[in-house]
Amino acid sequence: KQWYQRRVRGDNVDSRALVHNTPHRETDECWTIQETQKDGVTGYTIVKSQDRHVGKSLIASVPRDEATNWVDVSADLDAHTLWDIQPAALRTPIEEAFPKITKTSDGELQVEMSGRPNAYGVIKESSFPQTGWVMFPDDRKYKLHYYPDEATIYWDGPKGQTSNIWRGKAKQAPKPFVPKSNAWYKISKVGGKADGHFLTSSSDKRNNSSYWVHTQPNDLSDEGQLWKISKCLVDGKDALKIMVLQGASKGRMLVVHSNLRDNGDSRALVHNTPHRETDECWTIQETQKDGVTGYTIVKSQDRHAGKYLVAREDRGQGTTWVDVTDDKKAQTLWKIILVPMSAIDEAFSYVTKSSDGDLTVTLNARPEAYGMINEKEYPQTGWVHFPDDRKYKLWYHPEEATIYWDNPRGQTGNIWRGTLR
Numbered sequence: 226k227q228w229y230q231r232r233v234r235g236d237n238v239d240s241r242a243l244v245h246n247t248p249h250r251e252t253d254e255c256w257t258i259q260e261t262q263k264d265g266v267t268g269y270t271i272v273k274s275q276d277r278h279v280g281k282s283l284i285a286s287v288p289r290d291e292a293t294n295w296v297d298v299s300a301d302l303d304a305h306t307l308w309d310i311q312p313a314a315l316r317t318p319i320e321e322a323f324p325k326i327t328k329t330s331d332g333e334l335q336v337e338m339s340g341r342p343n344a345y346g347v348i349k350e351s352s353f354p355q356t357g358w359v360m361f362p363d364d365r366k367y368k369l370h371y372y373p374d375e376a377t378i379y380w381d382g383p384k385g386q387t388s389n390i391w392r393g394k395a396k397q398a399p400k401p402f403v404p405k406s407n408a409w410y411k412i413s414k415v416g417g418k419a420d421g422h423f424l425t426s427s428s429d430k431r432n433n434s435s436y437w438v439h440t441q442p443n444d445l446s447d448e449g450q451l452w453k454i455s456k457c458l459v460d461g462k463d464a465l466k467i468m469v470l471q472g473a474s475k476g477r478m479l480v481v482h483s484n485l486r487d488n489g490d491s492r493a494l495v496h497n498t499p500h501r502e503t504d505e506c507w508t509i510q511e512t513q514k515d516g517v518t519g520y521t522i523v524k525s526q527d528r529h530a531g532k533y534l535v536a537r538e539d540r541g542q543g544t545t546w547v548d549v550t551d552d553k554k555a556q557t558l559w560k561i562i563l564v565p566m567s568a569i570d571e572a573f574s575y576v577t578k579s580s581d582g583d584l585t586v587t588l589n590a591r592p593e594a595y596g597m598i599n600e601k602e603y604p605q606t607g608w609v610h611f612p613d614d615r616k617y618k619l620w621y622h623p624e625e626a627t628i629y630w631d632n633p634r635g636q637t638g639n640i641w642r643g644t645l646r
Contacts, residue, residue, distance in 0.1 A: 239287075239297040240278055252276035256283075259461050261307060268307030273298055282306065315374070315396040319348060319355070322376035322393025334359060354383065402465070402509035402520055404454040408563055409470060409624060411450055414440055414536050415519040415558040419545040422536070424559070425449045426474040426495045435496040436474040440536045441544040448472045451564065451603070451624070452479075454509070464506035464525055469495050471603040478505040481529045481549050490538075490548040491529055503527035507534075512558060519558030524549055533557065564624045565645055569598060569605070572626035572643025584609060604633070 247254065255275040261268060271283040281298035282305035289295045299305070320328040325337040328348065336344035336359060346359030348371060355371040367389075370379040376395035379387050404410075412424040419440045427449030428437035436449075443450070451470040456463065467479040477495035481504070485491055498505065506526040512519060522534040532549035533556040540546045550556075570578040577585045578598065586594035586609055596609030598621060605621040617639075620629040626643035627634075 238301075239284070239299045240281070242283060242296040242298060250276070257461055258310070260458060260463065261305075263305070263307050266307060269310050270305050271308055283308070315398055317373050317376040317393065317396040318350075319371050319373070319378070319393075322373075322395065323378075323391070332357070336361075354379075400511040402454070402511070402561060404456060404465065405563065408453070409566060410452050410454055411443075411562040411564060412452060412467075412522075413443075413560045413562065414545075415560050416515070416517050417537075417557075419536050422545065423450045424452070424536075424547065425544075426469045426477065426479075427472050428540075430473070431494055434500070435477065435480075435494045438479065438493040438495060438547040439540050439544045440547060449474060454561075459502055459506050459526060462506070462526065465509055466505045467507060467522075468498070475603065479507070480504045481524060481532075483528055486548070488550075489552075490535070490550045491532070493534060493547040493549060501527070509561070512556070514556070514558050517558060520561055521556050522559055534559070566623040567626040567643060567646045568600070568623060569621050569628070569643075571646050572623075573628075573641070582607070586611075604629075 252275040255273070257272050257274045258269050259272070261270045273279050273281045273283075278298050281300050282302070283296060284299045284304055284306040285294040285296050286304060286306065287295045287297060318328070319334070320326050327335045332348045332350060334346045334348055334357070336346070338344060338361070342362040344359050344361045346357055346369070348355055348357035348369065355373060357369050357371070358366055359369055360366045367380045368382075370383045371377070372379070372384060376393040377384075378391040378393070380389035380391070381387050414420060414422050414424075421442070422440035423443050424438065425441050425448075426436055426438055428439045430436050449469060449472040453468045453470055455466050455468070457466055458464070469475055469477050474495045476498070478498045478500075480494060480496045480500075482492045482494055496504075503526040506524070508523050508525045509520050510523070512521045524530050524532045524534075529549050532551050533553070534547060535550050535555055535557040536545045536547050537555060537557070538546045538548065568578065569584070570576050575587045577587075582598045582600060584596040584598055584607065586596070588594065592612040594609050594611045596607055596619070598605050598607035598619070605623065607619050607621070608616055609619060610616040617630045618632075620633045621627070622629070622634065626645040628641040628643070629637050630639040630641070631637055
């Protein structure tokens with residue numbers, strides 16, 4: 226069934242929503258859903274996208290009775306309704322809800338019974354609730370009603386008509402990764418080959434616009450290993466973009482090369498942006514594999530959509546190439562590590578900073594120093610003038626809470642170390 230409308234409202238320009246047999250008139254079934262803010266609240270608008278009533282929003286504002294409202298579509302943008310869209314309960318197959326039940330592709334069941342003869346039966350998964358029967362050789366044949374959204378079997382009667390109930394373990398909805406605003410991350414592989422190695426963008430340079438990506442052990446330099454993950458909307462769809470924060474490939478986005486390799490995989494790289502925005506879109510979800518919890522990183526739009534980011538092909542010198550694959554069994558689990566950071570005025574109690582980046586440094590028994598810092602760069606750069614000395618350039622690493630004076634890290638011994646919060 227799909228949402229439809231009909232023009233039955235008289236002098237009211239709105240039209241009532243309904244569900245109709247399908248197929249009927251396919252373009253009448255088409256909608257777009259977009260994240261929207263209204264009066265400081267975030268939700269979704271549901272808008273008719275084709276045919277009759279195109280551009281009208283789904284609203285719920287006309288009372289149906291004391292407790293309920295009719296659902297209509299309206300061209301009045303001020304009247305549009307925000308909707309909250311949540312996944313319904315996941316359906317758990319009976320053999321996943323009950324580890325001692327096995328099921329064939331034809332729906333035949335075997336039930337392992339401790340201290341009792343094993344039982345057998347059948348289940349019809351195309352109905353709701355799923356129905357069937359199980360024969361217990363030392364007892365009798367029981368009808369079953371299985372509710373996969375509850376992972377529960379009701380014996381000899383449907384829900385509400387029997388107290389003979391088995392409750393199984395329901396699937397848990399995967400948790401999407403929600404990035405923090407202005408946060409920095411490291412991404413490392415979990416388990417198997419290259420366990421604990423970090424996603425790194427400092428591989429061989431492909432051309433002036435892009436670099437290949439690999440995993441390697443942490444060499445403590447952070448070269449190509451700091452990433453920013455940002456939520457965005459691309460072509461009306463939620464997406465995550467993953468950008469390199471420092472090193473030679475700084476500012477480039479994680480994408481995938483268009484060519485397929487001999488094994489059907491394609492190599493990951495980082496590329497100048499903007500280039501082709503839909504190529505930069507990913508989803509990240511919490512996943513369990515072999516009893517281990519981590520995240521899967523999946524291409525969500527355009528070329529290679531639905532393929533998993535994996536690290537499995539040897540690159541040499543203890544490193545591994547990063548590719549995408551549609552082989553679900555080969556999916557890599559990743560750990561996403563929030564990098565602690567301190568703003569310069571948090572790291573040093575005697576440094577104050579304005580919203581424009583102006584710095585004031587108050588030192589005991591010395592004149593007050595002043596300067597500025599650019600927090601949009603990595604490392605953050607700027608200068609401070611000490612009236613009783615001279616003007617010094619600064620390189621500030623917020624992930625270390627450290628100022629390097631007059632030269633970048635590794636090229637100076639004049640260093641101030643602050644407090645990492």
